[in-house]
Amino acid sequence: MVASDIQIAQEAHLDSILAVAKKVGLEENDLELYGKHKAKLTYDALTRIENQNEAGRLILVTAINPTAAGEGKSTVTVGLGDALTKSGRKTMIALREPSLGPVFGLKGGATGGGYAQVIPMEDINLHFTGDFHAITSANNLLSAMLDNHMQQGNLKQIDGRRIVWKRVVDLNDRALRQVVIGLGGPFQGVPRQDGFDITVASEIMAIICLARDIDDLKTRIGNIVVGYDYARQPITAHDIGAEGALTVLLKDALKPNLVQTLEHTPALVHGGPFANIAHGCNSIMATKSALHLADYTVTEAGFGADLGAEKFLDIKVPQLGKVPDAIVIVATIRALKLHGGANKNNLKEEDVLALEKGFANLAKHIETIEQYGLPFVVAINRFVGDSDAELQALEAWCTANSVSYSLTEVWEKGGNGGLDLADKVVNAIDEHTGTYQPIYNQEQSIEEKVTAIVRKIYGGKSVEFTSKARKQLNEFKQHGWDKYPVCMAKTQYSLSDDATLVGRPEGFVITIREFVPKMGAGFIVALTGDVMTMPGLPKHPAALDMDVDNTGRISGLF
Template identity: 65%
Template sequence: MKSDIEIAQESTLKPINEIAQTIGLSEDDLSLYGKYKAKLAWSAIEARKQEKTGKLILVTAISPTPAGEGKSTVTIGLADALNRIGKQSVIALREPSLGPVMGVKGGAAGGGMAQVLPMEDINLHFTGDMHAITAANNALSALIDNHIHQGNELNIDPRRVTWKRVVDLNDRALRQVIVGLGGPVQGVPREDGFDITVASEIMAILCLASSIDDLKERLSHILIGYTYDRQPVYVADLQVQGALALLLKDALKPNLVQTIEGTPALVHGGPFANIAHGCNSVIATEAALRLGDYTVTEAGFGADLGAEKFLDIKTPNLSKAPDAIVVVATIRALKMHGGVPVSGLGSENTEAIRAGFSNLARHVSNLRKYQIPVVVALNAFVQDTEAERNLVETLCQEIDVQVARTNVWAEGGAGGEALANAVVATIDSTPADYHRLYDDQQSLADKAETIVREIYGGTAVEFSAKAKGQLAAFAENGWDQLPLCMAKTQYSFSDDPKKLGAPSDFTVTIREFVPKLGAGFIVALTGAVMTMPGLPKEPAALKMDVTADGQAIGLF
């Protein structure tokens, strides 16, 4: 069986100008990054803002397992399939982070015959967006420390600087550091730390901004810390939002690439869904909506994380809500949620599927609360048996959700036609009536309790002493009217990654809140989730290499 990279390298790419022409873009609408990649020019984005929007399809998944679900693969295959049945489609995906690429999770360019290309570039440095975000984030850190060193006119308390540095790698050694050591010339010593780039507020801002002016306005609202008398200090106080925006001006433009079958794909922005809001950029999604009849986008990890944040945080910033939601499930993952270890997934086990189906059923029930129609994509693996497939279809029938067998990894768009037809029929027959889960006017505590009860299936939220103090302080500052971005393990509905399936009667503990005022939401850190991951014992990097002529090896 060929690897993803072997399939990608054997594929024939079209010049990106030809891909652009299929959705009405000319060479003047592009900034070329070689022959097969481009960014949309601002003039092209602005010229289409008044055009009619197409249909929006959100792809999400059950709670992820080591067995794999293939959400990005299904997203890409569904768009290819829509084009095959005569529905012009455009993809809106996130960019991969080098952290999981070099670590354990892998890339985010799809797999098999459903990939976006050139996959090596997309999974590595691409067009430099991640580096620009890293540079802007760390430029702000340097400007903060320089301000303190040069006299500290703003009276910033070095003990209460909340802004962290970032790097786009998994590096646990940088979670907590001391900066400014070495005497007066080197600056003022203080505690600091690193997050992974995709957790940076600047990543979230880039993904939610609608223009350069909006980008600068959001950057100006970033909270960097507090004064000695505990008053908040913002980027606007340093007056550096213009300089940060300058570093991001090209990164703010969506990237245009293609699938193996030539479907246009806007790959832009990359926040994780377990520690950030998990959606690609508003600018890319809005552009896709005006360039195709159907836009297929995804939200990270399971529906309790990425989809909830798409619907409660991103959708209010879009011109329209999704017309349908696709939930990706696999028989292998359902077995794992039913208690089967990875080593036992190759054997038929209908009882485990019945038990694990509770996870899928809860995700479907949750998404229906937004009053958007749901379709299940049963993503195929070669070990699946006919009895297992039939059982999943029967169980879906019992909860009145349409399910379509999907085999896009092996067959590309042809393996997704049943799903494409089901989604189009659902959109045509069942109009969405989007309702948000909570109102901004609710307190942060109420929002947290609503998400835990309505989405996770828990019974209560417990706040640490620090979190309780923050709730009071944030309400005093007027920050409690912002949406809530829950940072939680992706593996369970609860904050305990070992509780698979659909656990209930549990309490979620919020240990700390992090205000992301420029992005426009508050992050709640739960359980042991961290904003700087570590590498596994055997990182994926150990299998990677490059040939003498520059061809990547071992990249999935």
């Protein structure tokens, strides 16, 4: 019987976090300890690290369009990091923190799987160091201050019908998508329509992941647009005096968290924006710290290259100041079969014909990375049910198309299962002579940027903007917001905005139903199709299978 992820994690030996820190030159004074196996980096350490060490090589892990269960991108990220360490290279891993929504919902956590995990797995997947609770509290404090401002005389003449700031909770709770607040009479507040997003879709989360330091954090929070006044001019968090208090709540959440893998490779796990409705990358502070502590940093960006990788390259890279030196594209037999027309309930059955039809999806993601001028390796993340015939077919396709690939078995074998991948990625870095090419420049209009993403990244025909979206484009230009990058909110299951169009659809039109300005984060969110910023629980949520015994030992957590 195959051990579950939690069983493997619970049976693992953990080094003290001080011992893990010493591997990359960190001392006890550089850490704020959260028990024996977790720590945050101090602000003094963050400053020293960046100033005294040159940046190492950066490896970004992305994927093809996934199945609902995910394709093991975090698992490959962890396994590759362990493999690089095992091969004698000084390595760190930089991951996002898991959201409680997927943990208790369908997809699971974000700590990897099998023998390629970051630990302590239960802590990271649950409350960890409290970052998400701080982000949730800060977000909702801004909501409370906004509503109180309106209750106490509304000096800024805020139009309650044009408030865009929502409350958040880090759970999948569809009943909170649309709510009415302030009912019960004049002492209970000003009645208005409101709603909840999931915490990982909040602008505060994006700001934590993009801020450079506390001063930058405070400035970004002050720039948050919460709504509009009766003259239709934007009202910011600074206008209602909220940035100081929010920064107080977030001062510790801004510090990256240090943990380890099962094989004791140091890992910074920090921030957690979703890639389908947010920008999908861990924090700049964590990535930058890892780059200055190690020779190789392995990080990931959520979902497929059409979402996470595009946002990493077009939103994060300009602010990080570092382009990935290589890309890993994770592909699985089961996802390729799904994209080739196989029934989602029969993905464990051998189906070479469906697999071969699904190669078109992988081909498009390869083309996407090639457009940026970056070297890549395809990691075939092997699952137990993959047949020899299916693996041979995928390997033959890669060979016939001159695609560098590696059969990756890190779930089963840990770092040993990724040694070939590690060598091929390092070779790709060393042999690369091309130049990074962004797919749009910041001076282009929002409409031009959206069109470039749809045509170049998704392979779509054109973009259709609703009347509301077009009106917003004109307003944004008047406010001087038209030069910001675009963060597309789109289904992760398809290159299009229709989750049912699997494979490599052609001739489709992407519909932008509305835009959401995120001036604190520094980008404009474009909502496509029917994408939701508050997910719901499935018919059988993972929460139904979880329990804890009298000793505190958790079961059912994957």
